[in-house]
Amino acid sequence: MLLILLGIGVTFVALVYLFLTWEFGHWEKYDIKGPKPRLLLGNIPNLLTRKRHIVYNYDAIYNDYKNEPVVGYYSVRTPQLMIRDPELIKEVLSKSFHNFAANDFSDTVDEKSDPLLARNPFSLSGEKWKNRRAEITPGFTNNRIKAMAHLMDEVCAHMTKYVKNQASSSSGVATLDAKELMAKYTTDVVASCIFAIDAQSFEKENPEIREMGKRIMNFNFVVQLALFVTTFCPSVKNFYRFTFIPKDTEQFFIRIMQDAIRYRKENNINRTDFLDHLLQLQERKQITDIDIAGHGVSFFADGFETSSIVLTYVLYDLAKHSDIQQELREDIRKAKEVGGGSMSYEQLVEMPLLEQILCETMRIHPLLAVMSKRCTDDTTLVGPKDRKIFVKKGTTVVLPYYSISLDPDHFTDPHKYDPSRFSAENGGSKLYRERGVYFPFGDGPRMCLGMRFAFTQVKRAVVEIVERFTLSVNSKTIEPFEMNPEQFMLMPKVTVHTLFILFPRSLLFRLLFLMPSVNDDVTKLFANDEPVVNWMATATMKIKPGYGLSAIDA
Numbered sequence: 400m401l402l403i404l405l406g407i408g409v410t411f412v413a414l415v416y417l418f419l420t421w422e423f424g425h426w427e428k429y430d431i432k433g434p435k436p437r438l439l440l441g442n443i444p445n446l447l448t449r450k451r452h453i454v455y456n457y458d459a460i461y462n463d464y465k466n467e468p469v470v471g472y473y474s475v476r477t478p479q480l481m482i483r484d485p486e487l488i489k490e491v492l493s494k495s496f497h498n499f500a501a502n503d504f505s506d507t508v509d510e511k512s513d514p515l516l517a518r519n520p521f522s523l524s525g526e527k528w529k530n531r532r533a534e535i536t537p538g539f540t541n542n543r544i545k546a547m548a549h550l551m552d553e554v555c556a557h558m559t560k561y562v563k564n565q566a567s568s569s570s571g572v573a574t575l576d577a578k579e580l581m582a583k584y585t586t587d588v589v590a591s592c593i594f595a596i597d598a599q600s601f602e603k604e605n606p607e608i609r610e611m612g613k614r615i616m617n618f619n620f621v622v623q624l625a626l627f628v629t630t631f632c633p634s635v636k637n638f639y640r641f642t643f644i645p646k647d648t649e650q651f652f653i654r655i656m657q658d659a660i661r662y663r664k665e666n667n668i669n670r671t672d673f674l675d676h677l678l679q680l681q682e683r684k685q686i687t688d689i690d691i692a693g694h695g696v697s698f699f700a701d702g703f704e705t706s707s708i709v710l711t712y713v714l715y716d717l718a719k720h721s722d723i724q725q726e727l728r729e730d731i732r733k734a735k736e737v738g739g740g741s742m743s744y745e746q747l748v749e750m751p752l753l754e755q756i757l758c759e760t761m762r763i764h765p766l767l768a769v770m771s772k773r774c775t776d777d778t779t780l781v782g783p784k785d786r787k788i789f790v791k792k793g794t795t796v797v798l799p800y801y802s803i804s805l806d807p808d809h810f811t812d813p814h815k816y817d818p819s820r821f822s823a824e825n826g827g828s829k830l831y832r833e834r835g836v837y838f839p840f841g842d843g844p845r846m847c848l849g850m851r852f853a854f855t856q857v858k859r860a861v862v863e864i865v866e867r868f869t870l871s872v873n874s875k876t877i878e879p880f881e882m883n884p885e886q887f888m889l890m891p892k893v894t895v896h897t898l899f900i901l902f903p904r905s906l907l908f909r910l911l912f913l914m915p916s917v918n919d920d921v922t923k924l925f926a927n928d929e930p931v932v933n934w935m936a937t938a939t940m941k942i943k944p945g946y947g948l949s950a951i952d953a
């Protein structure tokens with residue numbers, strides 16, 4: 400009996416071992432170099448251990464195979480391919496798009512358990528993706544974004560008031576959590592553009608829409624679990640469906656979308672925003688309320704977190720480089736002078752230095768470690784020196800955006816913050832994009848749909864802050880940043896609570912800045928860690944029953 404049990408035990412262990420290592424010779428068969436995988440951990444151990452962000456595993460693979468166009472590695476036990484060569488990256492994103500049209504995440508989202516997320520183009524593939532993308536694209540015309548820029552003006556006014564209220568009356572310094580500040584801004588902008596509501600992030604302690612937004616983005620754990628389980632055993636997707644958006648959050652968004660539609664129809668409101676686009680779409684195509692809510696939530700989820708992280712990094716970079724900050728301030732002043740005291744939408748989107756700052760920030764602080772695509776048909780890529788690289792249908796290929804952005808072969812002195820590398824004289828971002836080394840918004844037919852909206856939203860906030868406040872890094876900031884392994888996107892692990900000191904640009908401070916003899920005092924003041932000022936509500940807000948938000952009429 401004991402022998403039988405022992406036999407079963409040994410067979411079981413042997414089978415598990417075989418299961419875990421079965422694929423480990425895959426890349427050798429195709430003559431593709433790569434690191435030796437470890438049992439259970441493969442080559443991305445942080446996926447399981449979560450000791451550090453997975454970006455550091457990908458980066459090590461990228462840098463260890465400098466002369467290889469592609470590297471074969473194993474995620475847990477599944478063979479995956481890292482594309483290092485920029486020409487091949489362009490091939491995957493654009494030229495051979497038909498063979499890499501699916502995002503790796505695509506078939507992990509189920510329409511029944513996640514009806515809203517399943518309507519986001521990012522989660523879709525094939526015809527469904529094409530249709531959804533075609534429905535959203537006209538929502539981002541130049542005219543509509545221009546109209547939405549006015550809605551951003553209102554949010555900026557709230558933000559300025561909030562920052563001023565945060566500043567200590569004695570020093571004029573406000574120490575703020577930049578990420579939190581920027582998330583409030585983008586939440587209010589995006590809520591205004593889709594749901595036509597004032598989310599009141601700057602006025603209320605914990606506005607419900609902000610909390611619900613956090614819960615949409617808080618699927619980090621589920622995403623990481625799904626990533627782990629599906630790379631461990633990809634067929635899990637066929638019989639188990641993950642739920643990424645909690646049900647109460649889903650119901651909340653469906654409800655506010657329905658309320659927003661009813662309110663607009665009943666009151667005959669004409670407002671050029673994304674909701675207006677969705678209503679026109681509903682008239683033309685008879686799409687359901689769930690479809691509309693799906694589009695709304697997509698815009699919300701894609702729009703607020705990405706832009707708020709980029710904004711946080713822009714503020715950080717400007718705080719670190721006071722000369723660039725001052726140059727931008729001067730540009731803003733000149734633009735406003737030309738505009739007779741205000742800045743037009745056209746002026747905003749065309750400010751060269753501001754554009755370069757954004758491009759450089761998105762290079763030096765990439766938002767994503769890698770972009771993952773799924774090979775949808777057996778394909779042979781042709782690498783340098785005519786080398787044939789066979790990619791089997793179903794293989795995940797990753798494009799190492801983080802590592803490429805910081806590779807000295809592609810960007811001179813890559814750790815130096817230098818917006819001028821994106822100046823028109825140097826060829827702008829187009830040059831790097833054409834080389835296949837700069838793709839913060841992806842590229843090809845699946846490129847980010849909200850790019851122009853995101854740029855406008857980010858630029859508007861930067862202009863507001865730089866014009867009115869002086870930014871400096873708080874001395875408690877731990878640098879260089881260590882990325883937070885709990886987050887899917889690349890965000891610093893440190894609490895950014897005391898990261899910045901925002902300076903109201905009062906006349907007194909302007910004078911201090913213009914007089915070199917007192918500049919030292921200002922520097923000292925910057926270095927002081929001012930306590931966070933507890934903000935108290937100063938305005939009474941219209942509270943709408945249900946979710947404490949007030950609708951915007953026009």
Ligand code: HEM
Pocket residue numbers: 502520521522532697698699701702703705706709766767770838839840841842844845846847848849850852853854
């Ligand atoms: C600075 C902020 C943003 C960054 C850096 C960013 C970046 C990206 C990236 C890298 C992709 C994947 C592209 C690919 O798969 O090749 C993407 C896709 C997407 N983004 Fe953005 N994004 C930003 C803001 C926005 C905003 C504001 C919206 C909408 C309001 C948006 C909507 C989308 C959508 C719908 C997709 C899926 C496109 C598709 O699969 O067809 N994004 N974005």
